[in-house]
Amino acid sequence: MKKIFLSLIICTITASSFAQDKPNIIFLLSDDQTNIATGCYGNDQVVTPNMDALAEEGVLFENHYNTTAICMASRAIILTGMYEYKAGCNFDHGPLRKDKFAKSYPVLLREQGYYTGFAGKFGLAVSDEGNSTRHNSWDALPVDDFDNWAGGLGQTSYKTANNKYMAKYAEKYPHSTRAYAAWAEDFIIEAKESGKPFSMSISFKAPHMPFSPDQYFDYVYEGKTYKKPDNYGAENATHLAPQAKTGRQYNDYTFWRDSEESYQKTIKNYNQLIHGVDYALGMIRKTLEEQGIADNTIIIFTSDNGYSCGAHNMGGKVLPYEEASKSPLIIYDPRTPINERGVRREEITANIDMAPTILRYAGIEPPANMDGEDLRLLIEKPKKFKRETVALTNMWGNDEIQAMGVVSKDWKYIFWNYEDDEMSTTEELYHIGKDRLEMTNKATDPSSQKQLEKMRKIYDEHLAKLKKEAVEDNLYQKYAVLFDRNATAEEKKPFLIGKPAKSAKKQKSNKKNKKKKNKKN
Template sequence: MKRIYIAIFTLSLLLNVLSAQDRPNIVFLLSDDQTSAATGCYGNNQVITPNIDKMASEGVMFSNYYNTTSICMASRACLITGMYEYKTGCNFMHGPLHKDKFEKSFPVLMRKEGYFTGFAGKFGMAVSDGDSWDDKSWEVMPVDAYDRWGGGPGQTNYKTAKNERIAQYADEYPHSTRAYGAWANDFITDAKKSGKPFCMSISFKAPHLPFTPDKYFDDVYANKVFEKPANYGAENATHLSPQAKSGRQYNAYNFWRESEESYQKAMRTYNQLIHGVDYALGMIRKALEEQGVADNTIIIFTSDNGYSCGAHNFGGKVLPYEEASKSPCVIYDPRIPENKRGMKRETVAANIDIAPTILSYAGIKAPDNMDGKDLNLLINNPNKFKRETITLTNMWGNDEIQSMSVVSKDWKYIYWQYESEKMKPTEELFFVGKDRLEMKNEVKNPEYKNQLNSMRKQYDKQVQEISKGAVTYNDYQKYSILFDRNASAEEKKPYLTGDYEQVLKEATQKRKEKQKQNKH
């Protein structure tokens, strides 16, 4: 009998090993607020990102990768669920990701299918079914959903010692970015011992504000003077809608425009933080080599949203313009043949594609609720990857900037829905295939009338999708009215929030009162 047990145990171990060899490991790396324009392989010769650039030269780079909602909480929910925001029901001002949605996210599904899973870094959202929630609370962190957890609530901290789950790395790596690289090394070691294929996700805080780079890299951009892009500053925003210029993205973030000195300091520290993430990528690839698993490990690198960096006088993200909505996206699969490495794909891709793509690599069928597509098809058979447009929404902030747009490889149509005595609903049409800096609104150009009508049809089709698919909670159904090009000001009025700062203050106060009641 003892021999039978030993044989069964040995067979089980052998099957685990074979399973790990058959199914690839997957590493998903996410920076925070990194615009694609701040990455060397995307054409910026002023920045130093050697590991990302090398990964692009060995893998596939998606030239037109967009975040369907360009703000961290909502984007992260889109990334792990493969759904548009109005179906995740998750964003600041709205509410948390409900548990039933999280149960269909890629990390949960992969663990159920035998993957050894781990997460480290800024989780960036709340998972909860309750009315009282706080993304800064441990109570809404899905710690037990992973085999290993090195994450934290809220924004986390650049100081390693102030992040509870990675504090043990603080002596050697006082800045969190390299500490996550060290955590990854330990996770890969444990994952290999488990005998299972693994899926490791790391969400760096960098380069999110406050710009606090790792001093280890102080020499990288010391005394560097960055050239401003041609669309920098308010003088290059006169053609944009008044709605776009009504929010804090245009009226705050003064460090981008106070002086030449403040601009250069912001650019140096922002890019130094990205360089730290690039270095951590190098640490992770080295760990994969040392553990002998590099040949069977797929790496995906992207960011949760872009960053304006002073373009059109904007700071921050949120808006549907190129700098704020686009991020780098690179996939490295060591199994692809040499003659396919270094490919670029121009077709629009998006954060909603990440979850179905990862599941596809793992041999797991994506749930029907996912809106995204498997990017493997775009990589291997682009002619069969059918997609006309991606939809970009902003459902956060003051009423004026809440908007929807559709974007293809060459065109972007934006509809600014807000209407008042001072503002009328505004359309913008940019030929982004030729005018990547979005310097000319072509909406009144008769030469592009057919293109405008085509993009309007794509837009209207997406409004219908929102009408059919928006969750019935967290204040999302209103967008089928607000974003409707045919809705009147009177029809929209009941759905406008008014003073954004006051609404935010009242919501925060209400949440604190509910938390106090729950404690009692």
């Protein structure tokens, strides 16, 4: 009996020691938050005090890109640390295969003794059966792969009561954003009692459409009038590739441009949703303080993609332009010396970096298949951080908008591969270090030809990686041809999906229905 009791004491001490040695890790993901919708990124029209404080105490990454700017693919990329063509998951392609998920950061953390929890929009299916990406059934979600699961089906709902695992918080927090922070409080207490270090991941629905903010925050932007960005509207899109102005990103989302009133209402609701996420961040940090574990808990905050908000006449995301592909990224490690906090890094970071960085913080070697970098090196020894570019891809939607580009700190190159009787393959080159609004395409500027050739070479290097490493299933091999700058129209033709860009006539007929739906939402 004494031996059993002694063993229990030793186990308890060992678990406690392990929990103290390993940091807790919180990963917070908003949905569709462009970085310029955040105060610490220079926007004085928004109220994000907790995000701003996190940046002041941690590290803010000024050029953080989602290598695929659409939720399903980006979430698979974040989990696995791999480009989309290796993760193999997106709408119209297929689910995340189980062998890929088995090497995701939450699974690996749990295997190494972390207490893991997930709440919110998981946003993708984990399955080996067929090519369905539907995540509206529980058997397509990894419910049993977390110690505490509070994820929801599909896009989830802003109404807390409509989310199965969150419904118990509905009376006090009817809007899901604050409800997730309430769940976080319970999880943190539960995880602390387990004696293990914990990994908590929350994927907020906000600020995804429908733009239905928490009425609790109506006072925040009451009477506010917003200034439009300088690249707002169709008149500032004449230089864009014709391919980019097909499909829903350019033709739909008319509420951004129907009227001044419509724009003001939409941007207010969008910003108010983000303020709700900011408030939830504050609630979570307060819980950490109350539980006495704030000094050993790392917080990472980012989003799955950006959002166009009317820039260049665009709504939504998907395309590799700045507003759609960039999100905020803030990493706060309380163990960092005070004189090294509040720094900003200009180097390129990406969603492929999330998984390897999280694993490294936990003292776990990332699997060799991961494409991302450990951002601790960029934080602690930036001069030794060598990566200069990442690839930006869109492999979803109508043929015309499927494209690939590469981006560095100062330059962005996009190759639009689609061609037919009305449009030719098109190149775009932006000096984003000086032209962040992407108002001048320098691809045909004689003074930029050396830079164009340099970016073409980098593009071809990323394409060679895609050709070598793209998964065999889920329709990814075709991009070795489609994204090839030297492929002919005939060579590309068999790989086109034939999904037509929406016509102007169809857009007009849908406009009234859109307005009705937007009013309802």
